[in-house]
Structures are given as C-alpha cells and as structure tokens.
Amino acid sequence: MAVSGTLSTFRLPPLPTIREIIKLFRLQAVKQLSQNFLLDLRLTDKIVRKAGDLTNAYVYEVGPGPGGITRSILNANVTELLVVEKDSRFIPGLQMLSDAAPGKLRIVHGDVLTYKIERAFPESLKRRWEDDPPNVHIIGNLPFSVSTPLIIKWLENVSCKDGPFVYGRTQMTLTFQKEVAERLTASTGSKQRSRLSVMAQYLCNVQHILTIPGRAFVPKPETECLSSQKPEEPDNMRIFKGTTRQHKERGGLGARSTWTGRVRPHLCQ
Numbered sequence: 001m002a003v004s005g006t007l008s009t010f011r012l013p014p015l016p017t018i019r020e021i022i023k024l025f026r027l028q029a030v031k032q033l034s035q036n037f038l039l040d041l042r043l044t045d046k047i048v049r050k051a052g053d054l055t056n057a058y059v060y061e062v063g064p065g066p067g068g069i070t071r072s073i074l075n076a077n078v079t080e081l082l083v084v085e086k087d088s089r090f091i092p093g094l095q096m097l098s099d100a101a102p103g104k105l106r107i108v109h110g111d112v113l114t115y116k117i118e119r120a121f122p123e124s125l126k127r128r129w130e131d132d133p134p135n136v137h138i139i140g141n142l143p144f145s146v147s148t149p150l151i152i153k154w155l156e157n158v159s160c161k162d163g164p165f166v167y168g169r170t171q172m173t174l175t176f177q178k179e180v181a182e183r184l185t186a187s188t189g190s191k192q193r194s195r196l197s198v199m200a201q202y203l204c205n206v207q208h209i210l211t212i213p214g215r216a217f218v219p220k221p222e223t224e225c226l227s228s229q230k231p232e233e234p235d236n237m238r239i240f241k242g243t244t245r246q247h248k249e250r251g252g253l254g255a256r257s258t259w260t261g262r263v264r265p266h267l268c269q
C-alpha cells in the first residue's frame with residue numbers, strides 16, 4: 001500500500017505590521033547601532049527567497065531588529081531560526097514572533113561579534129568541507145557599524161573552518177552598505193580593490209544578487225563617501241550571496257593583523 005506523505009508548510013498567523021510593532025514598542029532607530037529597518041515584507045520575502053530553498057533549514061539571523069526579515073525566514077518553512085540582537089528594545093517584539101511560531105524561533109540578546117554559533121545547532125548538521133553545503137544559512141541586513149569587522153571575522157572562520165563553518169560550507173545571504181559591497185566584489189585594478197576584496201574572493205564566491213534603494217529603509221541610511229568622488233547611486237544598498245569555496249589546502253589566512261595580501265591560485269574542486 002502506498003504511503004501518502006503530507007507536506008506541512010508553516011505560515012505565521014496575522015500579526016501587527018512592522019510599522020505597528022515599531023510604534024507599539026517605541027523602536028526609534030539608534031544611529032550608534034546602525035539601525036535602518038526594512039518594513040516592506042514583500043521585499044524581505046524577496047531577500048529571503050534569494051537564499052534558496054530553506055525548507056527544514058537552520059538559519060542564523062544577525063541583527064533582526066523589528067523582525068521583517070525574521071518573519072520572511074519563518075515563513076520559508078525552516079526548522080529553526082536563531083536570531084542574535086544587541087538592542088534589548090527589540091526583544092519583546094521578537095518574543096511575540098516566537099509565540100506565533102512555537103518552537104521555531106530562538107532569541108539571543110547578545111552581540112554577533114562574540115556569539116558562538118558553532119555550538120548552537122545540532123552536531124548532526126555537520127558536513128565535510130568537500131560535501132554539499134549543510135542546511136545551515138546565515139542571513140542578515142547587517143548592522144553597518146559592525147559589517148566590516150564581522151565579515152572579516154567570518155572570512156577568518158572560513159579559512160579555519162570554525163565558527164559558523166564548523167557545519168561545513170555554510171551559505172550567507174547578506175545585505176551590506178554599498179561601499180562594503182563594492183569592496184567585496186572589486187576586481188583587480190579597480191579603485192575599490194582592498195584587503196577585503198582579496199580575502200573574500202580568495203575564500204568565497206561572492207555574488208551580487210539584488211540592489212535595494214535607500215528609500216526602502218526607515219530611516220533612509222546615510223552613506224559614507226569614502227573618496228571625494230560622488231558615488232553613482234549614493235542611497236543604494238546591495239545584497240550578496242556568498243558561498244564558501246572548497247579549498248583543499250589546510251591552514252588559513254591567520255590573524256587579521258598579520259595578513260599582508262597573500263594571493264595564490266585557487267585550489268578548488
């Protein structure tokens with residue numbers, strides 16, 4: 001007799017809008033914590049779709065804030081979503097989401113720069129580096145004040161296969177301010193080429209997948225002009241998808257402070 005399988009899909013129940021949450025919990029953006037919120041759930045759904053199929057995935061979201069991207073991740077049929085947020089004002093709103101998605105959302109009030117994600121998810125998720133990526137994803141509209149130190153830390157983690165990469169080649173779908181994004185993808189000879197470009201491209205495939213206009217954020221972000229040149233799209237944000245490369249060699253780039261541009265041919269499969 002054929003066994004009929006049931007596909008269970010999870011949808012959040014009707015909830016107050018993100019704008020209402022911001023009003024309800026008086027969540028005015030704090031500049032020091034780089035707070036620019038995405039309120040349009042169609043846009044956050046689009047960002048989350050770019051991460052690929054998240055069915056049964058374990059997802060780590062950095063800086064959920066009022067929870068726009070968080071809602072879209074929860075609606076993507078994940079097994080577990082772990083969020084790390086530094087600002088305690090967002091915790092009650094996130095708790096409300098957790099109540100609406102029983103057993104799916106784990107909230108950590110903490111700092112992404114120090115949080116130890118390597119112990120957060122089940123051991124059984126671990127894959128060898130040369131295997132297909134594990135069903136573990138990092139997603140985030142990164143806090144701009146920490147985006148560069150955080151991505152450098154993660155790149156060091158890739159090189160050492162530790163931190164979020166103890167699970168294998170964990171995939172990242174990240175939103176950065178344009179300046180950081182341009183450095184991540186800058187090719188040899190371009191003005192934005194930097195240590196970050198070399199490290200990122202040596203260790204990962206970095207792919208630009210979406211440009212988000214500044215007006216989509218509340219408040220609209222102020223962009224930093226790194227040079228006297230006028231940027232072409234001063235108010236745009238860019239979203240990237242990074243997949244770690246399957247480097248066969250051992251060792252890594254070592255500590256940030258000692259890295260001096262070691263460039264070698266890829267040893268990828």
Ligand SMILES: C[S@@+](CC[C@H](N)C(=O)[O-])C[C@H]1O[C@@H](n2cnc3c(N)ncnc32)[C@H](O)[C@@H]1O
Binds near residue numbers: 086110113
């Ligand atoms: C750019 S906002 C994005 C908020 C939300 N994800 C969205 O897209 O609307 C960055 C978020 O990261 C949080 N944040 C800033 N620094 C942080 C840190 N070191 N650790 C954890 N969260 C942090 C801020 O409080 C804020 O909620």
